Amino acid sequence: DTEVTQTPKHLVMGMTNKKSLKCEQHMGHRAMYWYKQKAKKPPELMFVYSYEKLSINESVPSRFSPECPNSSLLNLHLHALQPEDSALYLCASSQDMSRYSGNTIYFGEGSWLTVV
Amino acid sequence: AQRVTQPEKLLSVFKGAPVELKCNYSYSGSPELFWYVQYSRQRLQLLLRHISRESIKGFTADLNKGETSFHLKKPFAQEEDSAMYYCALSGAGGGNKLTFGTGTQLKVEL
Numbered sequence: 511d512t513e514v515t516q517t518p519k520h521l522v523m524g525m526t527n528k529k530s531l532k533c534e535q536h537m538g539h540r541a542m543y544w545y546k547q548k549a550k551k552p553p554e555l556m557f558v559y560s561y562e563k564l565s566i567n568e569s570v571p572s573r574f575s576p577e578c579p580n581s582s583l584l585n586l587h588l589h590a591l592q593p594e595d596s597a598l599y600l601c602a603s604s605q606d607m608s609r610y611s612g613n614t615i616y617f618g619e620g621s622w623l624t625v626v
Numbered sequence: 627a628q629r630v631t632q633p634e635k636l637l638s639v640f641k642g643a644p645v646e647l648k649c650n651y652s653y654s655g656s657p658e659l660f661w662y663v664q665y666s667r668q669r670l671q672l673l674l675r676h677i678s679r680e681s682i683k684g685f686t687a688d689l690n691k692g693e694t695s696f697h698l699k700k701p702f703a704q705e706e707d708s709a710m711y712y713c714a715l716s717g718a719g720g721g722n723k724l725t726f727g728t729g730t731q732l733k734v735e736l
Contacts, residue, residue, distance in 0.1 A: 514669075541722060552712055552726035553670070566723065600670065607722045609658055615724060617670040 514618035516601050522624045525591060531621045533584040533601030541565075541607045542584040543615070544576060545600040553600055559584060560607045591625045598622055628653040628717045630727035638733045639703050647698040647730045649687075649713030658716040659689055659696040660724070665709045673698075673711070683707070703734045 514535045523529045533542065540561050545553035558566035559578040573595075575587040584601055598620040605613050629652040639645055651657060661673040674682045676689040676696060687698045696713060713727040 550729075552728055553724075554726075555723060558723065604722050609716055609722055613722055614672050614675075615722065616672075619669045 514601055514603055514616050516599075516618035516621050518621060519619065520622045520624075522626060523588065523591065524626055525593070527591075528587070528589045530588065531586040531599055531601075531623070533586075533618060534582055535603045535616070536582055537603065537616070538581075539603035539605055539616075540581060541604045542578060543600075543602040543604075544584070544586055545602060545617075547598040547600055547620070549597075557586075558607065565607060588623070591623075593625050596624045628657065628715055628725050630713050630715050630725055632711075632713055632727035632730050634730045635728070636731045636733065638735060640735050641705055642702050645698075645700045645703045645707065645732065645734075647711050647713075647732065649696045649698065649727060651694050651696065651713075651715050653694075653715060653717055655717060659687070660714045660716070661685070661687055661696075661698050662712045662714055662726070663709050664712070670712070703732075705734050705736065708732055708734045 517532045542559045544556040546556050547553040555568050556570045557576045562578045573590045577585040600620045601618040602615050604615045631650045633648055659676040662670050663673045664670045685698055685700045687696050689696050710729050710731050712729045714724045716724055
């Protein structure tokens with residue numbers, strides 16, 4: 511199993527709503543990532559969790575709140591978002607945070623978020 | 627700072643023609659370079675990485691440190707190669723963290 515599974519695939523939320531995006535992997539990976547991808551743009555890193563601890567926060571606004579409840583799950587809690595936050599949110603995982611040739615980053619299919 | 631540049635947003639070639647997708651990078655240390663591909667309605671997936679020096683689906687890419695380039699090449703394009711291709715870099719100081727180029731949409735025409 512080399513899959514990263516994300517739910518929901520599509521989400522529409524109002525600016526006052528609270529919602530969550532979920533990500534799961536069963537590859538035994540200890541690094542998990544959230545990327546944001548706007549239409550026709552490359553993915554941009556938001557957060558990295560390493561061994562269930564937040565390792566990197568790329569100056570993301572506090573209305574995005576990540577959570578890693580265990581080594582297989584990664585959540586992204588959303589609150590008071592703006593329309594410009596509408597994007598594809600990609601979850602990814604890798605063995606760990608080390609740079610070595612076998613440490614491939616695997617991506618999920620993404621969750622399409624629309625903020626109205 | 628690390629940066630990846632893909633100068634072409636769209637590259638259109640005929641089936642059987644050679645393909646070269648350009649990628650240049652800016653990084654002061656020893657980067658790892660990757661090509662990721664995203665087929666229509668599919669997830670982003672690793673195509674190849676420079677350190678492996680392998681050929682995947684007929685594609686190859688050579689890291690040229692003098693020209694700071696990592697161009698993706700294939701001698702004969704196939705229709706199924708049509709996709710979005712992203713060049714990405716992982717810097718030494720950032721762990722396994724990817725910086726992506728803006729992507730090149732490859733369209734292979736019959």
